[in-house]
Amino acid sequence: MEVAEDLPALYRLGIVGAGQIARMTHQSAVKLGITPRLFAERIDDSAAQAAPEAVFIHPDALASFAADCEVVTVEHERIDIGLLQALEENGTLLRPGTKTIRVAFDKMHQRRVLRNRGYQVPAFAEVRGPDDVFDFASAHGFPVVLKTVRAAQPGELGVWVVEDRTEAMRVLAERSHLDLMAEEYQSIVKEIVVLVVRRPGGHARCYPIAEITNRDGEAREIRAPAAIGHRLATEARQLALDLANQFEAVGVLAVELFLTTEGLVVNELAARPHNAGHLTIESCPTSQFENHVRAVLDLPLGPTWPSAPAAVTINVIGTIDGYDPAQHLPEALAVEGAQIHLYGKLPKPGRKLGHVTAVADDMDQARELARRAEAALHGRRPL
Amino acid sequence: MEVAEDLPALYRLGIVGAGQIARMTHQSAVKLGITPRLFAERIDDSAAQAAPEAVFIHPDALASFAADCEVVTVEHERIDIGLLQALEENGTLLRPGTKTIRVAFDKMHQRRVLRNRGYQVPAFAEVRGPDDVFDFASAHGFPVVLKTVRAAQPGELGVWVVEDRTEAMRVLAERSHLDLMAEEYQSIVKEIVVLVVRRPGGHARCYPIAEITNRDGEAREIRAPAAIGHRLATEARQLALDLANQFEAVGVLAVELFLTTEGLVVNELAARPHNAGHLTIESCPTSQFENHVRAVLDLPLGPTWPSAPAAVTINVIGTIDGYDPAQHLPEALAVEGAQIHLYGKLPKPGRKLGHVTAVADDMDQARELARRAEAALHGRRPL
Numbered sequence: 096m097e098v099a100e101d102l103p104a105l106y107r108l109g110i111v112g113a114g115q116i117a118r119m120t121h122q123s124a125v126k127l128g129i130t131p132r133l134f135a136e137r138i139d140d141s142a143a144q145a146a147p148e149a150v151f152i153h154p155d156a157l158a159s160f161a162a163d164c165e166v167v168t169v170e171h172e173r174i175d176i177g178l179l180q181a182l183e184e185n186g187t188l189l190r191p192g193t194k195t196i197r198v199a200f201d202k203m204h205q206r207r208v209l210r211n212r213g214y215q216v217p218a219f220a221e222v223r224g225p226d227d228v229f230d231f232a233s234a235h236g237f238p239v240v241l242k243t244v245r246a247a248q249p250g251e252l253g254v255w256v257v258e259d260r261t262e263a264m265r266v267l268a269e270r271s272h273l274d275l276m277a278e279e280y281q282s283i284v285k286e287i288v289v290l291v292v293r294r295p296g297g298h299a300r301c302y303p304i305a306e307i308t309n310r311d312g313e314a315r316e317i318r319a320p321a322a323i324g325h326r327l328a329t330e331a332r333q334l335a336l337d338l339a340n341q342f343e344a345v346g347v348l349a350v351e352l353f354l355t356t357e358g359l360v361v362n363e364l365a366a367r368p369h370n371a372g373h374l375t376i377e378s379c380p381t382s383q384f385e386n387h388v389r390a391v392l393d394l395p396l397g398p399t400w401p402s403a404p405a406a407v408t409i410n411v412i413g414t415i416d417g418y419d420p421a422q423h424l425p426e427a428l429a430v431e432g433a434q435i436h437l438y439g440k441l442p443k444p445g446r447k448l449g450h451v452t453a454v455a456d457d458m459d460q461a462r463e464l465a466r467r468a469e470a471a472l473h474g475r476r477p478l
Numbered sequence: 479m480e481v482a483e484d485l486p487a488l489y490r491l492g493i494v495g496a497g498q499i500a501r502m503t504h505q506s507a508v509k510l511g512i513t514p515r516l517f518a519e520r521i522d523d524s525a526a527q528a529a530p531e532a533v534f535i536h537p538d539a540l541a542s543f544a545a546d547c548e549v550v551t552v553e554h555e556r557i558d559i560g561l562l563q564a565l566e567e568n569g570t571l572l573r574p575g576t577k578t579i580r581v582a583f584d585k586m587h588q589r590r591v592l593r594n595r596g597y598q599v600p601a602f603a604e605v606r607g608p609d610d611v612f613d614f615a616s617a618h619g620f621p622v623v624l625k626t627v628r629a630a631q632p633g634e635l636g637v638w639v640v641e642d643r644t645e646a647m648r649v650l651a652e653r654s655h656l657d658l659m660a661e662e663y664q665s666i667v668k669e670i671v672v673l674v675v676r677r678p679g680g681h682a683r684c685y686p687i688a689e690i691t692n693r694d695g696e697a698r699e700i701r702a703p704a705a706i707g708h709r710l711a712t713e714a715r716q717l718a719l720d721l722a723n724q725f726e727a728v729g730v731l732a733v734e735l736f737l738t739t740e741g742l743v744v745n746e747l748a749a750r751p752h753n754a755g756h757l758t759i760e761s762c763p764t765s766q767f768e769n770h771v772r773a774v775l776d777l778p779l780g781p782t783w784p785s786a787p788a789a790v791t792i793n794v795i796g797t798i799d800g801y802d803p804a805q806h807l808p809e810a811l812a813v814e815g816a817q818i819h820l821y822g823k824l825p826k827p828g829r830k831l832g833h834v835t836a837v838a839d840d841m842d843q844a845r846e847l848a849r850r851a852e853a854a855l856h857g858r859r860p861l
Contacts, residue, residue, distance in 0.1 A: 122508060126817075126819055128820025128821060128832060130822060143530070145508040145529070146529075147527065147530045380815055389811060394811050395812040421489075424510065437510055
């Protein structure tokens, strides 16, 4: 598409990736008068459908894409970090930078760095073959958690809990094309996520802590604020701010924490807006997406306080029969007060096709609204 | 831009016009997984910058544009109504239809229809030359309000209050290229706007009533809810719902009312999302833009209740020195809690370049925040 000569050249932001995170980030930028350029893979990528300046090219073209941008941010963990490092070496202002991204991309590296800096992480080991798993199990016992070192592809499983040697060997055989690592199984009381947004100079803010519930590995339910005490919340926020500073995060850093019987354990980090923060669109004055844009462009951050007492998001996941939840949009919109977000993606089993959020005066009410809306999109009654 | 074959064909919405109303309507549709097509005039139109499927073509191409859409809605009043009538006759589902649009487009027609149906409107007369104004002034006295029959072009004046014959002749001479009408001058206590959103079947909802203050004809300030009593608010809402039904409005109908010493008088109607409703983005569960999309696609309406006790919007208008308020984005974003909306338009004197909204627990606080943010965008202190 031709670009008018006389458009303001302020804030030339590039986003690598064009999934739903990029789509919602793009929307937030447009509100501020900024039109990000997207580095998309396919014309039907979620964000590319809704944005005018998507570029559909081979990874080799990343450098020329970046050259047109003042600041480049990365939406997902599926790009080769070597490509990003090359950009940085050639002077691209990558935010967050590869120092942060590498910690988020490579879970072995992440574990090592976190442990070396004194954070509590589960015991872990590299897995080159079955013997590594057996050795690890001898030391820490079964069950063992096997997980991919790199972020899983969307719709693919990235974590397996194996109960014995046979199961371990089966997973290793089936996933021989993937780099795996072993981790000690945690007795998880709760899974919480702290979203920090941080500017290059170090100014940072936390969002209300979110709590994640997995339902049958299918529709994840996220609620905020998490039902945890003040002391634990303060500890979690402090931990997340610490990590953001240590890794020089810029933009949103999502810190996934396990609350175990032993206390808080760092599960994973993501250096981008996160699924647990989708509810900030409706429940905070500034969404995680807008604050990510502000932060990577080194603009003042907006408030992150809760503007609603309770918020619940449920992911809308493609089902096995492969129909499109958009077909049930009328029923979902009839759920008074639920917010429906669809990403325009082709329906496939296991694929995140959208999410619904409800805010309310109490959590039960919010959850009920969100469940009704999610069920409606699947043409069924709430679970 | 090439369109992927396999994109869902549900809800093929076309928007004629690509200004900021289309831009914000587009954003709301994208949230729902819908990507509207835009009929834009220029590549740097506000909405065309932020949307992928803009069509930049001659009005003659409107028919082929419409043929690709399931439903077509119109963003502004500057298109020839004959073109729209031709579309309708050829089977395009135009929402609202030309019956509604004609009332909004042609203010003489609007006045006649309203008067014939028994609504209170100011005395008015057609103006073909100075004698018509003089005759009107003889009957109703000076000052006389002269206004354009068709909506004014953006940035152009559409209303003149003339105090005597000389002034009247001057305006007529300078505006001889425009169709003008004369109206009785009103002693206005307040200017309020009721936004109704209505589905084809007649289901309709009102937003909290907004109140408009003009500051030096420059930065308009809109606040909601309006500071009017319950009885008057009920009367205004009933009037607006009545009008929406009578004119078979679909989508947003904005009913501008004068509160005069004689009671409520209909000022103007707009059959589209309205400047007075921009604050619904932050202050209501469903914005006027999302509900416009829902209504024209005949989808269930979302709630229109206020989610904040007080909301204020101030328009950001291009100043005589022609600089871009986007240059002051950092200062504006530093106004904690203000929402900054910029439309990506080239700065020109008098042009609407954006708006700021603040929601708060009371009106004074909201107004102060909005004024600070608007002033910051102009690099000055609040008025």
